[in-house]
Amino acid sequence: MGSSDIILGGAGIHKSYRTGPVETPVLHGLDLEIRRGEFVLVMGPSGCGKSTLLNIIGLMMSPTRADRLEIDGVDALGLSDAGRTRLRREKIGFVFQRFNLLPVVSAGDNVRLAMRIRGQHPNGRVTDLFDRFGLSGKMDRKPGALSMGEQQRVAIARAVACKPAILLADEPTGNLDSANARHVMDLFGELNRQDGQTIIMITHNEHCAAAADRVTLMKDGRFVDA
Numbered sequence: 045m046g047s048s049d050i051i052l053g054g055a056g057i058h059k060s061y062r063t064g065p066v067e068t069p070v071l072h073g074l075d076l077e078i079r080r081g082e083f084v085l086v087m088g089p090s091g092c093g094k095s096t097l098l099n100i101i102g103l104m105m106s107p108t109r110a111d112r113l114e115i116d117g118v119d120a121l122g123l124s125d126a127g128r129t130r131l132r133r134e135k136i137g138f139v140f141q142r143f144n145l146l147p148v149v150s151a152g153d154n155v156r157l158a159m160r161i162r163g164q165h166p167n168g169r170v171t172d173l174f175d176r177f178g179l180s181g182k183m184d185r186k187p188g189a190l191s192m193g194e195q196q197r198v199a200i201a202r203a204v205a206c207k208p209a210i211l212l213a214d215e216p217t218g219n220l221d222s223a224n225a226r227h228v229m230d231l232f233g234e235l236n237r238q239d240g241q242t243i244i245m246i247t248h249n250e251h252c253a254a255a256a257d258r259v260t261l262m263k264d265g266r267f268v269d270a
Contacts, residue, residue: 193224
């Protein structure tokens with residue numbers, strides 16, 4: 045496998061939190077490689093370090109130390125804060141458990157604003173995404189007028205509108221009932237299979253495993269064998 049097939053590579057990723065003189069390690073030298081177009085699920089109990097790992101590879105948090113962190117061929121460890129922000133905007137889309145939609149603007153404008161921040165013109169892409177995601181006729185509604193499942197689909201549309209190299213999802217079904225959770229997972233599977241979207245998802249929901257190419261287990265800040 046050539047290096048160009050690896051869209052995200054990390055080695056020796058450590059993270060600790062310090063409270064006064066006390067340092068608490070959370071991640072213990074993690075190594076990972078994600079292939080382009082792969083759908084990887086990272087599973088483990090609450091508190092095992094999943095979200096911390098996602099925040100580091102999503103460039104929202106810096107590791108305490110790491111030997112390597114490359115995203116789509118770019119050395120993320122060697123970037124300034126501005127450089128990391130630029131790389132995150134250009135390469136990474138995020139889907140969160142709590143949707144993180146702006147409540148005061150319409151669902152459609154949530155997606156349009158995200159595209160404009162990234163320097164892209166919405167054109168007809170927003171309408172196409174809403175139609176594809178079963179949200180036809182919902183673009184002008186504010187998030188509070190949508191169901192939780194619809195809000196999460198809007199959040200996914202916002203995350204993929206700029207065609208990110210990597211889509212990171214943090215417990216995306218955590219606030220949904222089982223029917224909406226299945227709908228959302230079907231959507232992630234479609235994005236992966238039809239669009240070739242690379243997806244890294246963290247969850248403790250075992251029912252999500254069937255959609256992924258690979259499941260990686262975490263415990264106490266380490267990857268463990270299944």
